[in-house]
Amino acid sequence: MINTKDQEELFELVSKYLEADIECYALGGTAMMFYGYKNTTKDIDLLFQTTKEINTFIKAIKQLGYKERSIKGIYPEKRLKLKSKPIMFTRGDERFDLFLNNIFGFNINENIKERCYSRQDFIGTKELIIKILSKEDIILLKAITGREKDFEDIQTIIEQDKDINWDVIIDEAIIQRKHKEWILIDLEETMKQLKKITFLPSKLFKKIYAAEEKM
Amino acid sequence: MNVITGTHTIESVAKELGIKKTSAINVISKLKKEGKVTVSGGGRQKRIYKISTTQQMKTNGFYDLVNKYSKEKLVPSFKHVIHGRYTIEQAIIDGIKIGDTRTMEATTYLFKKITNWKRLFNLAKKNKVETQVYNLYSKARKTMKCRRMPKRYEL
Numbered sequence: 001m002i003n004t005k006d007q008e009e010l011f012e013l014v015s016k017y018l019e020a021d022i023e024c025y026a027l028g029g030t031a032m033m034f035y036g037y038k039n040t041t042k043d044i045d046l047l048f049q050t051t052k053e054i055n056t057f058i059k060a061i062k063q064l065g066y067k068e069r070s071i072k073g074i075y076p077e078k079r080l081k082l083k084s085k086p087i088m089f090t091r092g093d094e095r096f097d098l099f100l101n102n103i104f105g106f107n108i109n110e111n112i113k114e115r116c117y118s119r120q121d122f123i124g125t126k127e128l129i130i131k132i133l134s135k136e137d138i139i140l141l142k143a144i145t146g147r148e149k150d151f152e153d154i155q156t157i158i159e160q161d162k163d164i165n166w167d168v169i170i171d172e173a174i175i176q177r178k179h180k181e182w183i184l185i186d187l188e189e190t191m192k193q194l195k196k197i198t199f200l201p202s203k204l205f206k207k208i209y210a211a212e213e214k215m
Numbered sequence: 216m217n218v219i220t221g222t223h224t225i226e227s228v229a230k231e232l233g234i235k236k237t238s239a240i241n242v243i244s245k246l247k248k249e250g251k252v253t254v255s256g257g258g259r260q261k262r263i264y265k266i267s268t269t270q271q272m273k274t275n276g277f278y279d280l281v282n283k284y285s286k287e288k289l290v291p292s293f294k295h296v297i298h299g300r301y302t303i304e305q306a307i308i309d310g311i312k313i314g315d316t317r318t319m320e321a322t323t324y325l326f327k328k329i330t331n332w333k334r335l336f337n338l339a340k341k342n343k344v345e346t347q348v349y350n351l352y353s354k355a356r357k358t359m360k361c362r363r364m365p366k367r368y369e370l
Contacts, residue, residue, distance in 0.1 A: 012298050035272075117293060123299025160268045
C-alpha cells in the first residue's frame, strides 16, 4: 500500500534518476489519489506511449531497487494471454504496473488525452510528466475489469462526485468497441449493478443496446 | 458531519445545516484542514467558501504563472501541478505546445520576464519549436515593451 504523500515523493525521487524527459498517463488508483477520491492504493498504474519512455522509467526504478515479477495471480487468467498485459515491478509493499500503448486492449486516443483532468510535472534531473485521466475514463476502465475492488472504487467515485457525465463514458466505450469486443457488455453489467445504489436513466442503457446492435 | 458542497458564506452554511454561526465556522475550519475548501474575499469583502467533497488540488503550473504576468487571463483547461522548479522559459514552451490563439496571446507577456535566453532556446530545440518561439518573440517585441533577444539566438 502507498499513500498520496508517499506516491508524490516516490515520483519526485524517480524523476531524479531519469536519463531523459518522459510522459505517461496515470490510471486506476493512482489517478484516483490525484483526484483526492482515496488516500491509498495497492499499485501505481502507469501507461507509456513509447518503448523508449517505458525503458527509461524502468531503468530509473531498477536503480531504486524495484524488481520485475510475474503478473500471475494478480490479474485474471484470461488477461495474461493478451499482448497488452502490464510489466510489474515491486519493492516491498509498493508495486508499479506499467502498460505500453494500451491497457488490455483499451487505447488512449486523442479524445481521452484531451479530457485529461490534470498534469503533474515532477522536475528532478529530468522531467517526469504524469497526466491524470478524467474521472469518466477512470470509471470506464474500472467498469470493464470485472474485479470486485474496481467496483468498490467506482462506488467511491460516485459517492463523492455527483457530476459524472455518463454519456461521455458510453460514447468512449462505443469508440473502444472496435478493439475490445466485450466492452459494452462489461459496461452495461457494471451500470446495472450501480443502478442499485445510484440513479442512472434508462436512456443510457438504451444507448448501449442500440450501439451493440449496430456493431 | 452533514455533507455540504458548493459556494457558501458562513451564514448560508449555518442556515443549510441548521446550526449556529459559530458552529458553522467550526465546520468550515474542519473542512479547510481536510483541504476541501478554498476561500476568496476577506477584509472588507465577505468571505466566500467553495466547498467540495474531495480534497482540492492546489495548482502552481502554467496557468498560474501566465495569469500572474499576463494581461489576458486564461481559464485553465487542466490542473497543472509542479513538483520542483518551473521557470518562465518552460512556461513559454508549454504555452506554445498548448497552441490555441488565446493561450499564445497570453504567453507573449511572459517574454517580459525572461531571464535565461539560453534555457529558452535549449528547451525550444528539445521540443522542436524554435520557429514558434522566435515568431512569438517577434510579436511580443512589436506589441509590448520587452527584453531584446541576444543576436546569437535570432533565426
